[in-house]
Amino acid sequence: MKFSVFQVSRKGGREKNEDRMGYCYTKSSGLFLLADGMGGHPEGEVAAQMVLQTISALYQKEAKPEIGDPVAFFNMAIMAAHRQILRYAAERHLMDTPRTTLVAAIVQGGMAHWVHCGDSRLYFVRHGELLARTRDHSYIEQHQDHSRPEVVLPERFNRNVLYTCLGSPTKPVFDVTGPVPLQQGDRILLCSDGLWGSLEDSEIVYQLGQKPVGTAAPELVERALFKAGAHSDNVTVIAMEWETPDSFESTRGNISTDTIEDGVFASTVQAGWLDSGVDDLDDAAIERSIAEINEAIRRSAARKA
């Protein structure tokens, strides 16, 4: 299994970034996650982080090395993450529960499955064209069905009004899609509303179709931030390109699982709630690093001798 992946999250004009993202993979399966903690409720970033951790932990347990039934997995994992948030709120006697959106994709056996809850989106692009996109669980998106006459929306309609999310006292509503067969060069982009709120779908699709994900993703984020200006929402994107050919071997963001061993699990989802932008090296960690380096030096020297 081969893919390139690029993830980036940037704080807009908001006080804090409640978006969370990450991916993990085994020898033959990959999971991509993005959650946008909701404002207006307490601790949105905790909800987002908790969802990522819960789902990636379950994935690690189940993906041996593949998920047997991705649809069933999503159904189970989302409810587990949802209950986890409710438990957290109950334990801390929070007056209101933390809430978050979620969009996630599993890629394995040449197929993709995805799920979403709320207004974080997934774009699926092939040959520069949009093949599929998730439909937000917002009043605006669900009422704009092209088979029906367009609903006249009140002026200054708030696109942020969602009718479902993880962590609310009502049971979450979510949609699972798949299996969708993948072709070489297919791109899958997961993003928070900070991206699609300021960029047109056509622009997102165009950029994603034209450039490698490592270029397209940061450029899209940069554009979205620029366009939204000082009051920009946080913008988070994780983009994946399927089966990048061998000749294009990058040292960054290109992942080939062919060489990794059975039972290996890699993850960018971090443990711990806090935004650990800079994880401080403590003395023990410094000593450990030095010992590791010296061990590597000895090994290299031994090889040479």
Place this chain on the structure above:
Amino acid sequence: MSKVKPAPLPPDTTIGGYRIIRKVAAGGFGLVYLALDADGQRVAVKEYLPSSLATRAPGELLPQVQPEKLSLYRLGLKSFFEEGRSLAQISHPSVVSVLNFFRENETVYMVMNYLEGAALQDFIVTARDLKQSKVFRESTIRSLFDEILRGLRIVHQHKMLHLDIKPANIFITDDNKSVLIDFGAAREVLSKEGNFIRPMYTPGFAAPEMYRRDASMGPWTDIYAIGACIYACMQGYPPNEAPQRLEKDRIAVALARLRGVYSDNLIEVVEWCMSLDPLSRPQSVFALQKELSREGERRYTKLSVGEKVRMQFDTMVTDTKRSVLGVANVGAKPK
């Protein structure tokens, strides 16, 4: 810059069993000393001491780091470890090798082979001052870069990019070996702002993607720099910097002037490596090696008379423009 640079450790200071002789280099990441190990062998000791984040008064041993810069300092330290860890795995004659790594004076030190010789940069300056049509012989260039590419290939195999290949970082030892030095991965993080990492770059040798924020870099980024180094070996001067080239690219013209002096193949290789579009360059060191080591008759296509005239005309126009602009500027000054 009015900033005070951290003072080097005084000569004869002993750290980790090495005796400092003198400071030999300084960069954004810290200082490099010539030192002697317990057996009296010469070694290079690199001290982590980023000048933008730490200070040290003359005669002192311990650096001072302002509290608000501590997290960045630690982050840089992590990269210093990364550099050590990567170099420790690489054992290749064309890549500087690490001998030891230790902690002292509240910072860390990396001990490396001490190389006797001079940087390629110095050779280029000496050679170009001879004012001959060729700065280096083609065979010299080919064998020099053949060695460097062997080393670079190993570096890329270890999932590492050099990102600052330039004649000053290619060392020619007194026994005629070329060695890649200064894997300052630390510089990559020290200019980190927010979620982005912006590496420092050397104008002329840095590929266009290094200027863009967070653009995708890969082996092709180092390959651009290799092309620029070969160019410098042919012209005696570094090429125009990438942003300038994006506006008006004079590289092709500059290379055309070398036709007949260097083989068509070598000129084409440089053009290939220095393509502005990363995808148009050799995508791996291997691809470049293959092209560079192609044996066979070298073809030299001289410039035709027509081309020569056109080129002279071009120069004339540019020079005139320049002098006209110069005059205009002078005229504007008194205001």
